Amino acid sequence: MIWAIGGGLAALTALAFLVPVFRRRRAMLGRDESALEIFKDQLSEVDRDAARGLISGDEAKAARSEIKRRMLTLTRSSGDAPASDGSGGTALMIVAALAIPAMGFWLYSIRGEPSIPSVPFAERAAEQEEATEVAQLAATLRNRLLEDRDGGPTDGWLLLGQTYMRMGRTDDAVEAFSRIAERPDATSMVFSQYAEALIAAENGVVTPRAAQAIQRAVQLDPRNPAGTYYQSQFLAQEGRLREAHGLLIARLRTADGFQPWMEFFVRQANQLAEEFGGTPVSLTDFAPMMQGGGSAIPGPTAEDMEAAQEMSDADRAEFVQSMVDRLATRLEQEPDDLEGWLRLARAYTVLGEAEGAARAASTARALADGLPEGDPGRAATTAALNALGL
Known part of the structure; x- marks a missing residue:
């Protein structure tokens, strides 16, 4: 069924390309034929005027010569048209109309996943109903805040901005946060969330306005991890990779024990280090207590890796599957x-288990939503799941 639908859409796309091309060519031919008929009528009119004595013989001869010259010019231009009026462009359009659907089918045959189950209509309807309800509540809250003579409480605007961010309405979130960013009681968290909204509204670009909000967040609380994270992002955007890396490492070194955001800092620092040839770091460099347990996920031991090298393909696949299953079992208990759910989602994606990856991604996203506002783990989780296509 999906191939039939795809074939129909491809045919419609090709027609959308080709029909205007051939219509244009027919229109051009029609205009040339009409012009020739007009010139013939003009020749006949000159002959009639000369016969009635309305014009002299020399005038008639000159008129006929001019009309015939125009007819010859038109005939020559029509003959040259295939080489000068865009035949190359027409050929390119025809090739594109045929090649693009063919390439699409080829890519889908390699990367497509027609076996992924569709979402039941009842679930989609429930999601839409929930989204509509949230939008109505947000509109009600905004109206009440605007009607407040004192400008509305800071907590109210903060809640509204956070709601807009969850809804993906980044421009509205920017407007909500901007109303409280200059208030005397604006905290570092307010500015870091304001910066996050500004960055999201610009598709990840740290604008000067966002940079100012980041700077203010760090000034109010140098230990705000969100402020440090976005400040590092701004430095990386400016090409100052080593400074961005150093900022993350410095903040990791001042952490009081293990914090959830540290894992995202380590990952970002290692990505930057890879770009400028730096030395990668590990979470255990900054949280030694993770070495023997905690929420860190133990990887395969040296003995495991050595044993895997000697396995057959089937045994190695079974070995990898057992490790993933072990991780999934541990996550049921924790x-x-x-971070564990993110790794499980990544592992299932590599194994091609779409349903398992989707479940792990859903759990990770729910846990990220429960993080404190301003925690960089929220944005990092979204970025990681987007990279996996989940």
Whole structure:
């Protein structure tokens, strides 16, 4: 069924390309034929005027010569048209109309996943109903805040901005946060969330306005991890990779024990280090207590890796599957391990288990939503799941 639908859409796309091309060519031919008929009528009119003595013989001869010259010019231009009026462009359009659907089918045959189950209509309807209800509540809250003579409480605007961010209405979130950013009681968290909204509204670009909000967040609380994270992002955007890396490492070194955001800092620092040839770091460099347990996920031991090298393909696949199953079992006992669910989603994606990856991604996203506002783990989780296509 999906191939039939795809074939129909491809045919419609090709027609959308080709029909205007051939209509244009027919229109051009029609205009040339009409012009020739007009010139013939003009020749006949000159002959009639000469016969009635309305014009002299020399005038008639000159008129006929001019009309015939125009007819010859038109005939020559029509003959040259295939080479000068865009035949190359027409050929390119025809090739594109045929090649693009063919390439689409080829890519889908390699990367497509027609076996992924569709979402039941009842679930989609429930989601839409929930989204509509949230939008109505947000509109009601905004109206009440605007009607407040004192400008509305800071907590109210903060809640509204956070709601807009969850809804994906980044421009509205920017407007909500901007109303409280200059208030005397604006905290570092307010400015870091304001910066996050500004960055999201610009598709990840840290604008000067966002940079100012980041700077203010760090000034109010140098230990705000969100402020440090976005400040590092701004430095990386400016090409100052080593400074961005150093900022993350410095903040990791001042952490009081393990914090959930540290895992995202380590990952970002290692990505930057890879770009400028720096040395990668590990979470255990900053949280030694993670070495023997905690929420860190133990990887394969040296003995495991050595044994895997000697396995057959089937045994190695079974070995990898057993490790993933072991991770999934551990997460059932420790369901609050955000990083663990992200790794499980990544593992299922590599194994091609779409349903398992989707479940793990859903759990990770729910845990990220429960993080404190301003925690960089929220944005990092979204970025990681988007990279996996989940």
